[in-house]
Amino acid sequence: MNLYPAIDLKDGACVRLLRGDMDKATVFNNDPGSQAAEFVAKGCHWVHVVDLNGAFAGEPVNGAAVDSILAAVGDNAKVQLGGGIRNMETVDYWLNKGVHRVILGTVALRNPDLVKEACAKWPGRIAVGIDARNGFVAVEGWAETSEITALELAQKFEDCGVSAIIFTDIDRDGAMGGPNIDSTVALARAISTPVIASGGVSSLEDLLAIKAQADAGIDGAISGRALYDGRIDLAKAIAALA
Template sequence: MILYPAIDLKDGHCVRLLKGDMSKATVFSDSPAKQARAFQDAGCEWIHLVDLNGAFEGQPVNAAAVEAILSEISVPAQLGGGIRDMATIEMWLTKGISRVILGTVAVEDPDLVRAAAAAFPGQVAVGLDARNGFVATRGWAEETEIEVTDLARKFEDAGIAAIIYTDINRDGAMQGPNTDATAALARATTIPVIASGGVSSLQDLIDLRDCGAPLNGAISGRALYDGALDLKAGLVALA
């Protein structure tokens, strides 16, 4: 399993939200690029990036911060938030993002997801963000009646590189991930699943590692910044 340290970008800063609420943002760094370099220097194999403003506005907003990060690191980075058309997908991949994460368009325009996955093999992931088991879109502001598992199964044959599954109610709350739901999703699809939301301790990582489902990795943010999760210990546990 891979440990993906998260850098969430809001107004050019590295922040963490509480349960997806933009009004409840804690700033952890004024230099996301330096933070990304620190994660790389600690041994991280990937960096997980989210353009929070972009997720709400439907287009890239923190492009300058993302490009600064890419100039500082040599490990691959995946990016989500405001990526809703082929031109934006191609733009980010050209700039050096290794994998784009498509969330809202997975619901609103699944044909775009399929076309992107075909055009850019191995470089397109789907972000499934759920509240009480149902997919939420547009920066988690809009809820749907689509169950996570049902949406995941629609992309079984699309060539998707990964699914990033986030339990919104756990995100930034330091209450542990929804291990059961994550494991159930991983068993229900052949697409690699990455756990996100609530990973707040070494034990959380161990529980995900040992859940009995073939998880690709886990994303953690606030716990790494707060020191509740020791990055190097987490890397060792998942290795």
């Protein structure tokens, strides 16, 4: 099972938000490249990057920071990137630049045909980010909640080659209260696409609880704040999940 350390970018810095609130951001590192290098040095195979400003703006904003992460990671790990990727031109731009996998979130709800087109053009390199509040999909940087459930949206992409569904329970994100394992497992069992758990992962015990459900179709877990504040030792967590 993979552990995806998270780098959330706001105004060029690595931050963590509380339940997606941009006004409740804690800055952990002003040098995203060095943060990515630290994660790789400790053994991670992936780095999960989100352009938070881009998610609200609807277009990439922290491009320079992403470039620094790609340069720092090189061929030593893979980068998956989301936030503000709303058209094929942006998908092409980042995948050609060295991002291994792009995450389509808001556009997956607004324009599911674009997801299918991207999957056909870039096999194995497109993920869908589904962020849910009380079970319903939230978009535009979590500022809007739709009337479609996470499962309904995930089912739209069952046959088009999406490499992973990244499922985030917004109410758990950054709150250090543990992930919503029941909802994550229920989603994973209902679809064939691998699911990556996100939101609230705050201890090694949380990671092991997710790993115990791997046979449901869970590929891995994303963690952010707990890695920055030392609640999870990255090297030990990677070893435990291997």
